[in-house]
Amino acid sequence: MSWSVIVQSLPTFEKALWVTIWMSAVGIALAALVGLIVSLAEYFRVPVLRQVLTVYAEVARNTPLLLQLFFLYYAFPVLGWKMSATACGIVGLTFLGGAYMADGFTGGFEGVSKTQIESGKALGMSDWQLARYVVFPQGLALSVPAFAANVIFLIKETSIFSVVAIPELTNTALDLIGLYYRSNEYLLVLVLAYAVILIPVILFLDWLERRVRHGAFGN
């Protein structure tokens, strides 16, 4: 283990760290948006759209991200759709994550108790008012734990971006190992880099979970 090898690699890793962070952030934000749309279509039982999105979610959830990326990056150009590796990464993470996020939100909406819905109905609320004032505030609070798990999962999934040569953390470490054969040092930095991203994220999500549960349900 050589200290100087580690120190010399830090600037390269720092660049890669930011790539992992921004791509995670954008991918997760878009995945949450897609997930919300899918879960809303499910909640309001929008005909046709709901069936189409269910098929999408099943396909996305039951196939590996690596294959989704290969498809986007290598197979789609054959059909004339060409995207940069970065675009493929974002689209792939959104495609995969949207299905997971949808599952989490739907679980939250379905977790709102029947008596809460009935007391809303008893006040004469329309379907939309029921959703707006009863189901969404409580359901979104209930879906925070699933959301948190998905965020952590999706950040880790960005490591698979390395297969389409996006210069994120894992790809950068593998490149450096290939160049200089110092696997111990670079793998150590790689693990630490993920810790640097994920530990604050995990702590923040734990805090968020507690806060939201207290705000919404008081326990």
Next chain:
Amino acid sequence: MATELMRVDHLDKYYGDWQALHNINFSIHEGEVIALVGPSGSGKSTLIRTLNGLEPYQKGTITFEGKKVTPDKVSWQKLRQEIGMVFQSYDLFPNLTVMGNILLGPTKVQKRDEGEVKAEAQKLLERFELADQADAYPRQLSGGQKQRIAIIRALVMHPKLMLFDEVTASLDPEMVRGVLNIMQELAKKDHMTMIIVTHELTFAAKVADQVLFLEDGRLRETTSAKQFFTNPQTDRAKEFLASMDY
């Protein structure tokens, strides 16, 4: 004679093949209080939930203020603004304060002016000795307080009819009285039209004008409260009163 507010004719309800309610007929007039009593599983809750459109029915009609109710979603949504309901589980919205809970229906559903509703809510809270709790969250309240606020939440909608579905059944014994007192006051002072499902027979005898005795989904007896509690007509009712130690 006061005008008829709601009437139910030949109402049948099924869960799949199983018939839960058989040919229910009764009517309630303005200012009248009906107690719906009977053994557990007799269909009391099913019946009162049907009167608010929470349970569909397969046959018969419900008439409200002389107009036959069209049993579809939108008609019931409108009607529920006129028919308040309080449930057994004290289900205030946990993410809103007491005041938020009370304001939600009038301001969002009825689109009334928030200031005006707030003033009215404040008065009701004071009247029922809950003024200190306006800014509290449901989790900070006792079951009895929550249930009294659920009643206020229904009252600010200015309902013409109030439905109470076993509202004291999950309360600790020492909380029951406060809730019953409010209901009694509504009946006697405000002359609110009410249908009450309850196991508290002493209370029912005190406030009800009419008693509907339900068993196995059938109305076995429809009589004045005085008659029901002193001189029930059917053997079933006699057995029921005896089993309740009344």
Next chain:
Amino acid sequence: MAHSGINVLFAGHNFARLMGGLWTSVWIAALSILFGGILGILFGFLRTRSNRLVKLIFRLYLEFFRIVPTVVLLFLVYYILPRQFNVNWPGTWMAVLAFTLWVAAEYSDIVRGALESVPKHQIEAGEALGLNDRQLFWYVSLPQAFQLALPGTINLATRVIKTTSLLMLISVMDVINIGQQIIEANNNEHPTTVFWVYGLIFILYFIVDYPLSWWERRLRKNSKEVK
């Protein structure tokens, strides 16, 4: 042209080779789930019983796997075993080792959660019947915990299967690696080969994974309705 691409799938031994690759992925997944499951049950059980130090060690073990992506895990084993410990296993066994350690970590948490969610009054009812600790575990805790842990177990299995797609990264001849070889050999002549090969592998993964996740969802729905 689209025709020629799809024909590549069935030319020569190509289809048989792809199936052979799929078999490699499947048995690696199966062994990892088996070994990891056994270790996970043991760890999970220890985490409900042991002293604080043991609990802390297992907790750190779990947190490590919570933070490190599986890709990185594979490379850790792939580089560290031969260079530090002079262990020169084939890639397949290194993958089994990496996946087993990962599954053990996640499964220990599922098992611990399930054991802890068995209602206390169930245990007390067993005690009242005079059951000893071992009998309590075998006849009361374990059967009920098994029910509670089943959806999580299936979910983990689906993830292990999907994660076998990473095997090609450490040069295991899995279905994707073989698919790439077929693409390289044919893509110049038949440019749509890439589409059909990846399409087939995509469908294969879906066929293996979808029934499992369908089963998981049904179990979760049922348990919700019972409540």
